[in-house]
Amino acid sequence: MNIKKHIPNTITLLNLFCGCIAVIFVSKDQFEMAFYFVGLGIFLDFFDGFFARLFKVSGPLGLQLDSLADMVTSGVVPGFVMFKMMLSSNVNMSEGYLQCFPYLGFIITLGSCMRLAKFNIDTRQTDSFIGLPTPANALFILSLPLVLEYYSAGSLLVIEVLTEKWVLLTITLFSAYILNAEIPLFSLKIKKFNFKDNALQIVFLAIAVLLLVSLNYLAIPLIIIFYVLLSVINNKFLKK
Structure with a gap:
């Protein structure tokens, strides 16, 4: 039994595990812990590819597994965070059409899914990126509630900006766009x-x-x- 060939996939699964834990923390509004676990998942995401190349065990299974793990850690989690932020924003839930507003946060998840699917079949992204990578986008979104928590005491502007529903929707739409934009990075x-x-x-x-x-x-x-x-x-x- 060749243990080496299982190491990269095990690391990928640990990335997925971190994403699952982050989902739980987001559900409890513990955004800082969610940020740390997403950060750990992204760290592991880097090393699964590193060890796959080191041990020369890269294969189609690892490629698909990597995207599926990233879909949770860097796709579902940031979408869920934006959902929670929109839920806490200055949305008047008594207005019927706005009751569904927070669910628009999951547009980030949809954009991440499209980005990951395109990445697997795009041969142009071997040495650089086209569109913002999902881990970078995830860190961007997960940092927003932390900025709101730690900087709102000293800046009323931070509260006004990051609790305004239309600002959050703009960030959401831009996030989905920049993930899939034809912009070389x-x-x-x-x-x-x-x-x-x-x-x-x-x-x-x-x-x-x-x-x-x-x-x-x-x-x-x-x-x-x-x-x-x-x-x-x-x-x-x-x-x-």
């Missing part, structure tokens, strides 16, 4: 150990670390937005 993989070939990645990571140290949870949505903007600038100007 640079990869963070470093293949050659020199600054010239990795200048973009090094600059991005350095700024990301500075933001995390200084802004904590607030840094996460800013880093994701910065990543997309930097990729657009790279596509239009730096590559030329």
Whole structure:
């Protein structure tokens, strides 16, 4: 029995397990714990591919299993978080048509599903991404209730923005769009150990670390937005 070939799939299943636990925490409005378990799942998601390449046991089963695990950790969980945020927003539930409003948060889950399905058959995304990867989108969405919790005391604007139903709907629709947009995003993989070939990645990571140290949870949505903007600038100007 070749134990090595089962290690990557086991790590993938642990990613799925983390996603399942995160769902439970979201249902209890414990968003910080949900964030940590999604973060752990994303960490495991990186290493299942790493060990599959290391042990040379990559295969179609692992590819499908990886997407199914990501569907929960980076698809269902952020959709559920947005549902809960919309449920707590300034929606007047007495108005009949708005009773269904919070369910629109699961548009993120639908967009994630489409993104993962397209990724499996898109041969263009071996060294870079087209559209925002689902793990990055998941971290963006899961950071929002944490920003609301930890920064609302010092900023009334944070409360007004992140509890406004139309702002949350805009974020939801943009999330589903950016997941599937035909926008090339640079990869963070470093293949050659020199600054010239990795200048973009090094600059991005350095700024990301500075933001995390200084802004904590607030840094996460800013880093994701910065990543997309930097990729657009790279596509239009730096590559030329």
